[in-house]
Amino acid sequence: MLRWCWPFMSSSGTSTNRGQEMALLIWPSLILAAGYGYMVTFVPHQPGWQPAYALALLLGGFWGVHLILRVTRHGGDQFLLPLAACLTALGLIFLFRLDPGLAYRQIIWTILGLLVLIVVATGFRDYQRLEQYPYFFLSLGLFFLFITVLAGTRIGGAKSWLTLGSFRMQPVEAVKVLMVMYLAGYLSDKRELLVQGAGRISWGPLLVAVALAVLLLVLQRDLGSALILLVTFLAMLYLATGKLRFCVAGGALFSLGAVMAYLAFPYLRARIAVWINPWADYTGAGYQVVQSLITLGSGGIFGTGLGLGYSQVIPAVATDFIFATMGEEMGLMGSLGIILLYLLFALRGFRAALRAPEEQGVLLAGGLTVLCTFQALVIMAGVSKLLPLTGVTLPFVSYGGSSLVISYLLLALLLNVSAAGREAKP
Amino acid sequence: MKTGVRRLALATGVIFVILIVHLTYIQAIAGERLYLNPLNPRLNLVEQQTQRGAIYDRAGRVLARTVGNPGQFQRQYPYGPATALVVGYVSGRFGSSGLEASRDGDLLGLTGWQHLLNQGRRLMGQVARGNDLTLTLDAELQRLATSLLAGRRGAAVALDPRTGAVLALASSPTFDPNRLEEEWQRINSPGAGSPLLNRAIQGLYPPGSIMKLVTATAALEVDPGILQRDFYCPGYLEVQGWKLTCPRPHGHLNFQQAMMYSCNVTFATLALEAGADKFKETAALYGFDKPLKFDLPVEESRVPGRLNASALAEGAIGQGAVLATPLQMAMVTAAIANKGILMQPYLVEKVTAAGGRLLWQAVPRPLQVVTGAKVATDIKEAMVATVNGGTATAASLPGIQVAAKTGSAQNPGGEAHAWLVAFAPADEPRIAVAVVVENAGAGGVVAAPLAREILAAALRR
CATH class of the missing domain: 3.40.710.10 (DD-peptidase/beta-lactamase superfamily)
Structure with missing residues (x-):
């Protein structure tokens, strides 16, 4: 497996081929063009919006980013942007099919995300500068969490929303990236001490920070994010120390905590019961999972075709369950395609980590890659009942401003790490 | 540290392969069974656009039939209460039971290649026709x-x-x-x-x-x-x-x-x-x-x-x-x-297509x-x-x-x-x-x- 994907992970020497990126951007452009065709043919006209403008805006956005990266001679990986663009384009098409109103808002979020990408990719190209203040990120992340616990709004079980007037955001998305940035800085700083096991004190802040974050997430009942954070933490710890036993110990601690939480929280027991047999309560707690399974099954191998599915019966279909819609309308072929896009994204992310000149870069790129792919995995597996369902978004795809913008921020950081020490071919 | 990255990549690959296998099972192998589950609301839509097949007893007596035009199909059960618990019922409001539920796929023509054929018919605005069941039951x-x-x-x-x-x-x-x-x-x-x-x-x-x-x-x-x-x-x-x-x-x-x-x-x-x-x-x-x-x-x-x-x-x-x-x-x-x-x-003794062609026999x-x-x-x-x-x-x-x-x-x-x-x-x-x-x-x-x-x-x- 490792040998097989090696060419993809380690190709193209030390320089980045922006021409390849340009060629690959044709794919998301074609997807968007197909979506435009679908939109003008089947979707009722939305007042105040022109599909043609939307198409132009998105194409302009993706190609604009490419041009800026090219002009600034950014050495970032040439596969990451087309992969993310493919995912976002597909997500937008399915959002249009589910709810054009949401899709138009999502376009704005996409443009915002691309702006963040440009700002971070050009303005903070030297990511090590960012990593000089790990405690700043930690404080910011914990602040976000505290304020959500104190003033958050509960939507769909998890109390993870902040409401400001008519504007809503999910700070937890930012918290996850902030924690990775903190851990990258902290772990690379204290790595020697941790490996030797000498500086017992240096474990303190680390464990406290992570435990606090997880605890807060559990208080918010955002179990998916808690799990993702924990796995990312363990992965980064493994990268920093190279010792599997830390991860095994962490995993054991986590299992213990999970068992205790299972005994302590009735809602968690209900969640697990639904996972084991959603059919037992198919009108109540199991409804989402049952309908999601039926939706995926109804798609079969080749799918029903865009717009011909019936996944709108699933609550939260545009956010957590968009993968079910894709699976129904594009069939197994389409859903495997999505999975492969994430797998390729992961491989490119790990490759950036592999090529990073120093520890911080390895930790940052590795952590961010695990964060993004594991989140995708958790929700794709949850929708198909491989894992218990936890409401997290599908990165780059699901509807949600916070999630999308943060995903592009993550992409920008990965680009910067992969660019470190490399020259771009013009 | 670099070995760590490689191992993480390998682990990610393995987990994704598990997901791929699982999803293949759900969509390709269990797909038809999930689709034909009575909880599937898609079946209600198909129901309105399909003339459901009839159910006969061993001597060809009608136990269930569909009359009316597309959009206003009505299901009749000539033997009423006598066969109700075998044949069952199908209703937009109360769901379905009996053979109407367990043989839904046959009665609506949704199994195997027929599914594609009938889906094509519906897309073209034609009325699809389900298959008929002949039972071993003696209605009298x-x-x-x-x-x-x-x-x-x-x-x-x-x-x-x-x-x-x-x-x-x-x-x-x-x-x-x-x-x-x-x-x-x-x-x-x-x-x-x-x-x-x-x-x-x-x-x-x-x-x-x-x-x-x-x-x-x-x-x-x-x-x-x-x-x-x-x-x-x-x-x-x-x-x-x-x-x-x-x-x-x-x-x-x-x-x-x-x-x-x-x-x-x-x-x-x-x-x-x-x-x-x-x-x-x-x-x-x-x-x-x-x-x-x-x-x-x-x-x-x-x-x-x-x-x-x-x-x-x-x-x-x-x-x-x-x-x-x-x-x-x-x-x-x-x-x-x-x-x-x-x-x-x-x-169920046999399943026949609308034209009388035998599709399956016990x-x-x-x-x-x-x-x-x-x-x-x-x-x-x-x-x-x-x-x-x-x-x-x-x-x-x-x-x-x-x-x-x-x-x-x-x-x-x-x-x-x-x-x-x-x-x-x-x-x-x-x-x-x-x-x-x-x-x-x-x-x-x-x-x-x-x-x-x-x-x-x-x-x-």
Whole structure:
């Protein structure tokens, strides 16, 4: 497996081929063009919006980013942007099919995300500068969490929303990236001490920070994010120390905590019961999972075709369950395609980590890659009942401003790490 | 550190492969089953654009048909309450049940390649046409059985022992699927006696003395010599300080007489001699403690896992924790009638496309060889004697030799459940029946005349 994907992970020497990126951007452009065709043919006209403008805006956005990266001679990986663009384009098409109103808002979020990408990719190209203040990120992340616990709004079980007037955001998305940035800085700083096991004190802040974050997430009942954070933490710890036993110990601690939480929280027991047999309560707690399974099954191998599915019966279909819609309308072929896009994204992310000149870069790129792919995995597996369902978004795809913008921020950081020490071919 | 990255990449790859395999299973392998699940709201949409196939009985009599035009399709059930629990109903409001639910895919033409064809038709705005089902059921026999049970709670099952074809599967009380809207309130009221429950396959009853057929099979397999043995019944048997009784002391009797008068003491003794393992094993061969593949959902009949001596003695006479569906007891009877070979029961004879082209046909096949022909014949002779001079004389027919066994199952709900299983003609059985009437008293008095009518009607043709 490792040998097989090696060419993809380690190709193209030390320089980045922006021409390849340009060629690959044709794919998301074609997807968007197909979506435009679908939109003008089947979707009722939305007042105040022109599909043609939307198409132009998105194409302009993706190609604009490419041009800026090219002009600034950014050495970032040439596969990451087309992969993310493919995912976002597909997500937008399915959002249009589910709810054009949401899709138009999502376009704005996409443009915002691309702006963040440009700002971070050009303005903070030297990511090590960012990593000089790990405690700043930690404080910011914990602040976000505290304020959500104190003033958050509960939507769909998890109390993870902040409401400001008519504007809503999910700070937890930012918290996850902030924690990775903190851990990258902290772990690379204290790595020697941790490996030797000498500086017992240096474990303190680390464990406290992570435990606090997880605890807060559990208080918010955002179990998916808690799990993702924990796995990312363990992965980064493994990268920093190279010792599997830390991860095994962490995993054991986590299992213990999970068992205790299972005994302590009735809602968690209900969640697990639904996972084991959603059919037992198919009108109540199991409804989402049952309908999601039926939706995926109804798609079969080749799918029903865009717009011909019936996944709108699933609550939260545009956010957590968009993968079910894709699976129904594009069939197994389409859903495997999505999975492969994430797998390729992961491989490119790990490759950036592999090529990073120093520890911080390895930790940052590795952590961010695990964060993004594991989140995708958790929700794709949850929708198909491989894992218990936890409401997290599908990165780059699901509807949600916070999630999308943060995903592009993550992409920008990965680009910067992969660019470190490399020259771009013009 | 770099090795760490490589290992993480490898782990990610492995996890993604697991997800890919799982999703392939969900979408490609389980896909059709999930799609045809009655909880799928897509089926309602298809329903409105598809002329649902008709359901016929074995003689081509219509049990369910669709009339009207697309958008205003109406489903009619000419046999109404008599076939309601087999055919079931389909309704936008109340969902679906019976064959209408379990054979939805056939009736709407949604299985295999037909799915694509009909989907294409619907996309082009044409009305798709589902497939027709032909059942093994005899609608007139079914109607007779239902009317015999009318006003009581119970069930009647008739099988062709040679093939396993289900001729009648009646349950009472029942409901009228043509008037579902009006009847729904009454159907679901607590006093209605659960008319939506198909007691023939979903009702679990203590089988009472009918279970002695299973006990007899086990005992004869262990020791064929018991046919010549002399038993003595003082009216009770003490097992582990627990007293098992007979209605009266039967005194000295042989195996056949024990069956004729349904002697509890003798059969409990035989079971204790054969042992719990042999008893359970024989019951399992007859179909107990196993899921049954059938066209409708069948409740699993059961013999408790661990039998101590007193539980075994109780189980041998069909009391205690032994529970069986009427279909299960009809299968026991049919196996004895068919010289020890139990045929797989089936309800759908064939599936035909709208033009009459045959798509699928049932093939009768043995489910289990339960016992040898000799043992089956010995039990049959005892059952014949039971009709000719034992507890089941009320099941006898003029000119046709019937073999039968009665049962009166004690239960916490009041009077005994009246059971009778029978097959006829004894020499060349063409039909096997099982009848149960809840809380009605002695099987020979209440259930036997019902079974007799069903046998007579079936054999007259």
